[in-house]
Amino acid sequence: MKKIAFLGLGRMGLPMARRLAAAGHPLTVWNRSPGRADGLVEAATPAAAVRGADVVVTMLSDPQAVADVAGRFVPELAPGTLWIDMSSIGPDATAGLRAGLPDGVGLVDAPVVGSVGPAATGDLVVFAGGTDADLDVAQPVLELLGRVRRCGGPGSGAALKVVVIGAIVASVTVVAEVLSVAEELGVPQELAQGVLAAGPLAGVVARALSTDADFPVRLAAKDLALAGGGPVLSAARAVLLADPSIADRDLSAVVGSLRRG
Incomplete structure (x- = not known):
């Protein structure tokens, strides 16, 4: 050993x-x-x-x-x-x-x-x-x-992680925002979540609504920064950083944060 x-x-x-x-x-x-x-x-x-x-x-x-x-x-x-x-x-x-x-x-x-x-x-x-x-x-x-x-080769694992986590974090942020839009338009949350979960965003919706994950928002924002300054990932990072009260909570906290906002 x-x-x-x-x-x-x-x-x-x-x-x-x-x-x-x-x-x-x-x-x-x-x-x-x-x-x-x-x-x-x-x-x-x-x-x-x-x-x-x-x-x-x-x-x-x-x-x-x-x-x-x-x-x-x-x-x-x-x-x-x-x-x-x-x-x-x-x-x-x-x-x-x-x-x-x-x-x-x-x-x-x-x-x-x-x-x-x-x-x-x-x-x-x-x-x-x-x-x-x-x-x-x-x-x-x-x-x-x-x-x-x-x-x-060297660095390829680190590079793929940036790609994958960028997609996950930005997608969760998008789902959080559209659930906020649903609330503003009077669409019941249960209905919006159910329809989204039944389509191609099923995995993202499950992650956005997770109650047992523990990936702090501050680390999610750090990972987005590693991907550089593209417009979509930069916008998602700005959303995560806009509410300091969720910095140490799991990424799913962005759903409630945007709904409050």
């Missing part, structure tokens, strides 16, 4: 780390705010966490967080170590991380689609990019966390 260091025990990271430990991997964890290890072996620093690890997994909030933490552990990575970054940071930031690696250290970008429930049950969708050799090493670890789609 590979010795793994897992850095980032947030909403998604902690259940993912638990799965790796439950599979029998020797695991050391680290989190910016200590005390979240929940019985796992916790290191005091990122550098201490990665020493002697075969695989390092990071699950952090944004490009700046990954860059900051990487600066604290990358110098400790020995040749032959594989770093799997599962954060959603986009291909440009991923390329910057790769450029700063010591000789002999590999990097796989493997962001995920899914929420806290799938993270706990191993049902995430994992978009993995890297060299074939690095992906071969990463595959058994990633398969403990979800269904792995090998996307191609």
Whole structure:
């Protein structure tokens, strides 16, 4: 079993780390705010966490967080170590991380689609990019966390995540707005939701009305920013940022926010 260091025990990271430990991997964890290890072996620093690890997994909030933490552990990575970054940071930031690696250290970008429930049950969708050799090493670890789609070379997983999450978040925002329009026009919400759910938007409507997902609006807005400044995604991001009261609530909160507005 590979010795793994897992850095980032947030909403998604902690259940993912638990799965790796439950599979029998020797695991050391680290989190910016200590005390979240929940019985796992916790290191005091990122550098201490990665020493002697075969695989390092990071699950952090944004490009700046990954860059900051990487600066604290990358110098400790020995040749032959594989770093799997599962954060959603986009291909440009991923390329910057790769450029700063010591000789002999590999990097796989493997962001995920899914929420806290799938993270706990191993049902995430994992978009993995890297060299074939690095992906071969990463595959058994990633398969403990979800269904792995090998996307191609370095940065390809990070790029596909930007595409997919942009479509999901913008579509949920559109559904939220049309439900607000329905209310203004006197169309009963149950009727509007039922008709929309019976058509090609069924999956989007289900996500917009979800009561068990946990993907904070602030992170959804961050992911839209990674896609650049296109007019539709920029407009959706502006909608998400317009109501600070929902920043830490799940994306579905935008439905109620627009109806109140």
